[in-house]
Amino acid sequence: MNSEVRLERLTQPEVEACFQSTHLAVLAPGSVEQHGPHLPLGTDAFAAIAIADAVARRLNTVLVPLPLVGVSPYHQSWAGSLTFQPQTFIAVVEDICESLARHKVDKILFVNWHEGNSTALRLAGDSVQRKFNQKVVIAESHLITNKLFGERAQLTHAGNMETAAVLMYDPSLVDVSKATNPSSQPDADAMHAVFRQKDVFPILRDFHQVAPTGWYGNPGEATIELADEIRTKVSQYIAERAGIEFGR
Numbered sequence: 001m002n003s004e005v006r007l008e009r010l011t012q013p014e015v016e017a018c019f020q021s022t023h024l025a026v027l028a029p030g031s032v033e034q035h036g037p038h039l040p041l042g043t044d045a046f047a048a049i050a051i052a053d054a055v056a057r058r059l060n061t062v063l064v065p066l067p068l069v070g071v072s073p074y075h076q077s078w079a080g081s082l083t084f085q086p087q088t089f090i091a092v093v094e095d096i097c098e099s100l101a102r103h104k105v106d107k108i109l110f111v112n113w114h115e116g117n118s119t120a121l122r123l124a125g126d127s128v129q130r131k132f133n134q135k136v137v138i139a140e141s142h143l144i145t146n147k148l149f150g151e152r153a154q155l156t157h158a159g160n161m162e163t164a165a166v167l168m169y170d171p172s173l174v175d176v177s178k179a180t181n182p183s184s185q186p187d188a189d190a191m192h193a194v195f196r197q198k199d200v201f202p203i204l205r206d207f208h209q210v211a212p213t214g215w216y217g218n219p220g221e222a223t224i225e226l227a228d229e230i231r232t233k234v235s236q237y238i239a240e241r242a243g244i245e246f247g248r
C-alpha cells in the first residue's frame, strides 16, 4: 500500500510510474447539497473520497481529483446546495478521462456515493469507453454500504450511514446535537421508495417531496467504530469486485 494516493499530492514522476504499471485510475464523483443541520454540505463528496482513497490504496493506484460538485437539482431549494447540469458533469468527466487516456490509463473505476449522479455517471462512462477506449467500472458505494451493513447503515438522507460516512472523512465536521428536526422516517422511506421504483416511476423534482425538513434517519447511531468498519469492508468489497469486472 502506498502512503499517499491522491494524484494532486504526488509528484509527476510518481504518478507516471503508477500509470505505467497499473493503467488504472480511481475517481470519486462528488456532490454538494444540504444534509440537515448536523452534517456538512459536502457529505456525499467526502464519503466518496474517503472510500475511494481506501480503494486506491488496495489497488496500488492513485485517486484522481474531480470537482466536489455533482448533479443535485432536487436540493436547490435549500441555500448552499450546488449542482452541475448533467451535461456539464458528463463533459467534466469526459475531459478528465481524456487526460488520463493520454497517460496510458485504460481502466477507470468510479467510486460514487450520490444517487443523483448515477444516471449522468452511466452516460459519462459509456461515452468515455467509446471515445477513449477505456474500460469503465462504477461502484455505487452507498448501495454497497447499505447492502453490507443493513439497518446499521440505512439508505436515508443524513441518517446513520451518512453520519458514519462523514466521521470516516473528518469527525470534526459532525455535530449530532444539532440534528433536532428530522422528517418522519416512515413517510420519507415510503416516498423515497416511490422515486426508486425500477419499472414505472416519477422523477424527483424537489427533496421536500421526500423529507420536508431536508433529512431523516438516525444520525445518533453512527460511531467512529462503524465508520472504520465501513471504510475497511466497503473498500475491500469494491477492490475485489473491480478486479473481477476489469478482468472480464
Ligand SMILES: [Zn+2]
Binding pocket: 035, 043, 044, 157, 158, 162
Ligand atoms: Zn447524501
